[in-house]
Amino acid sequence: MDDTKQQLSALMDGALEDEEILSVVDALATEPELQAAWSEYHLIGDTLRAQGAPAVEVTERVMAAIKSIAPETSGADAAPSLTPPKPHKPHKPLSM
Amino acid sequence: MLVAKYQRKVARLLSNLLPDVAEIDDVTQDAFIKAYRSLPTFRGDSAFYTWLYRVAVNAGKNYIVKQSRRGRARSLAENTQFEGADSEDKLRDNQTPELILLSKQIGETVDAALEALPTELRIALTLREIEGLSYEEIAVVMDCPLGTVRSRIFRAREAVAAKLKPLVESPLGNKHG
Numbered sequence: 001m002d003d004t005k006q007q008l009s010a011l012m013d014g015a016l017e018d019e020e021i022l023s024v025v026d027a028l029a030t031e032p033e034l035q036a037a038w039s040e041y042h043l044i045g046d047t048l049r050a051q052g053a054p055a056v057e058v059t060e061r062v063m064a065a066i067k068s069i070a071p072e073t074s075g076a077d078a079a080p081s082l083t084p085p086k087p088h089k090p091h092k093p094l095s096m
Numbered sequence: 097m098l099v100a101k102y103q104r105k106v107a108r109l110l111s112n113l114l115p116d117v118a119e120i121d122d123v124t125q126d127a128f129i130k131a132y133r134s135l136p137t138f139r140g141d142s143a144f145y146t147w148l149y150r151v152a153v154n155a156g157k158n159y160i161v162k163q164s165r166r167g168r169a170r171s172l173a174e175n176t177q178f179e180g181a182d183s184e185d186k187l188r189d190n191q192t193p194e195l196i197l198l199s200k201q202i203g204e205t206v207d208a209a210l211e212a213l214p215t216e217l218r219i220a221l222t223l224r225e226i227e228g229l230s231y232e233e234i235a236v237v238m239d240c241p242l243g244t245v246r247s248r249i250f251r252a253r254e255a256v257a258a259k260l261k262p263l264v265e266s267p268l269g270n271k272h273g
Contacts, residue, residue: 009250013224015231040257040264045225047206053108054120059099061121062128069133 005037012041099128102145105227106152112210112222113156116163127155142236149227150237153219160215201263209259213252220248221256 007024010016016024028034107124111117131151138147210218216238223229223237234245 005254006246006250009253010231010246013231013249015246037253037257040260041253043202043260043264044206044221044253044256047203048210048222048225051203051207051226053104054111054117056103056107056121056124058103058107058121058125058128059097061125062099062103062132063097065125065129066132069129 001033004031004034008034008037009041012038012045098144098148102148103128105145106148108226109149109152109219109222110156112226113153113215113219114159119159123155123159124152126159127152130155143233146229146233146236149223149229150239153237157215198263202260205259205263206256209256210252213255217248217252217255220245221252224249 004024004027007016007020008028011021011024028038103124106127107120110123110127111120114120114123127148131148134151138144210221213221219238220234223234224231229237231242231245231249234249235242238245238248240248
């Protein structure tokens with residue numbers, strides 16, 4: 001039963017392989033224990049999502065800290081930034 | 097500014113990871129500074145937020161290790177102001193007092209069960225249910241195989257569900273099924 005419940009958990013997350021889906025759905029239709037697990041798993045997710053996020057505001061603190069470390073990492077004149085760099089691309093050979 | 101965009105998500109993730117919520121601000125700040133220092137290692141083969149979550153999880157784990165070395169006691173999140181309180185109140189609209197009480201008990205039970213989970217299970221469930229990451233993204237954040245992600249999320253759900261059973265199997269609780 002634990003294997004099927006783990007498949008059920010993955011099904012809920014859209015992470016079950018296609019070939020497993022039918023057998024789990026069939027089992028779900030007939031097994032009260034699986035039906036209870038399905039309800040409980042959803043209740044857990046709904047409850048967690050209803051809790052919201054802590055009211056945090058650290059932008060100014062982070063910027064101040066970055067300014068203080070920027071000279072040692074980016075050079076004294078570099079403006080601090082927290083922007084993701086572009087992905088590395090392989091160098092293309094120059095065409096002649 | 098990426099800090100403004102992601103700080104609440106990072107703080108929410110850390111709030112489910114850290115034993116002491118009073119330190120969330122500090123560890124969130126630390127996570128962003130670590131991300132700044134580590135930007136040169138971001139190769140762009142995963143989404144930026146996935147990479148940032150990974151940095152945040154590592155910052156949270158490091159904090160836990162430091163705290164456990166100092167022998168500090170764990171504390172619950174009772175005094176933290178959560179902006180989601182309003183949405184919880186909205187969920188309670190049009191409910192009977194009994195259902196409101198049950199909803200509160202379910203919330204407290206889920207909180208306590210999540211708190212009691214091993215760290216890796218708590219992180220996996222949080223990333224999936226609250227942050228909505230896919231198994232592939234969680235595998236990147238937690239640096240583990242997909243099968244491990246699937247197993248951790250299942251084990252976390254089972255552990256929390258076991259604590260919920262007495263509530264949802266009551267005559268009143270069946271209304272939630």
